[in-house]
Amino acid sequence: MTTLSALIVARNEAERLPDCLASVAFADEVVVVLDRTTDASAAIARAAGARVIEGGWHLEGERRNAGIAACASDWVLEVDADERVSPPLAAAVRRVIGTSTHAWHQVPVDNYVGDRLVRYGWAGSFGTTSVPRLFRRGAKSWRAQRVHPGLDWVGKEGPKITEGALIHLVDRDISDMLRRLDKYSSAKAADLIAKGDIGSLPDNLRRFLSRVWKSYVSRKGYREGGWGVLLALCTGAFPLLAYLKARLEPERHGGVKEGGVKRD
Structure with a gap:
């Protein structure tokens, strides 16, 4: 029987x-x-029967890789603490891992701000x-970055799952959305500084405009009314803010040392 590990990475x-x-x-x-x-x-987590790994990682990619390495099943499903696997998606995942000849599959996401399902306008890193x-275990690894790290794959992508969705409780309200923008852009600024190439103001202004267009027009954010405007502005502002923080306040975003790991 093909087995499945569910991996949850969380902090408080x-x-x-x-x-x-x-x-x-x-x-x-x-x-x-x-x-x-x-x-x-x-x-x-322990009361629910989960195996717990506690430690300190300042790079998102490293803590996610630590979790993947701890999984013992044939397949891994990554789920964040602010996400829920809907019953139809759970059934589809079981069906796919029992029949798939591929290495990995995309999973659909339904994004909520508070109690509102926002279907359109999601784009870029936001x-x-x-x-x-x-x-499959061994097919995926995350790169050593703080926010939205890149991925490396072994094997071929299979068809996207279309049944059900990951229910993603993205933000509680508009203020929560803006706090997330501030947090993500600070982490991205640290990644830019560590890379040694923060880019330029003209390039990031162009990215701002292109991402606003992509979110509001290409991804149909206009169908969400004012929520679409908010999403477009945050999507465009993310790389521009990261650049400005790295350029104007490098001493505040210069990176941090990595912590250790304790396993159950």
Whole structure:
């Protein structure tokens, strides 16, 4: 029988972790990676039967790779603490891993801001409606970056899953969306500084305009009314803000040392 590991990477998510864990109970094992966590997340995960890995990673790619390495099943499904696997998606995942000859598959995402499902306008690094989260063990690795790290693959992509969705509770409200923009752009600024190439103002102004257009027009954000305007502005502002932080405040975004790991 083909087996499945559900992998959850979280930091101080005691409030949202129970619902996330319940949604992946169909998996053969659940692995929870807790990064510098100080709340009750570890106890909640263990009570749900998950295997817990605690440590400190300042690079998103490294902590996700630590979780992948801990998974023992044939396939891995990555789920964030602010996401839930819908029952139709759970059934589709089980069906796919039992029949697929490919290395990985895209999974559909339904994005919510508060109680509102926002279907259109997600683009760039600020949100997406499809993610490559289902993969054979050994097929996927994350690059050493702080925010939205790149991916390296072994094997070929299979057809996108179309049944159900990952329910993504992206932001609680507009203020939460703006806080996320600030957090992501700061992390991206640190990545730019570490890379030694922060880009230029003209290039990032062009990126701002092209990403606003992509979000609002190409991705049909206009169909969401004012929410589409907000998404387009945040999508365009993300790389521009990251550049400006790296250019104007390099001393505040110069990177941090990496922490250690403790395993159960």
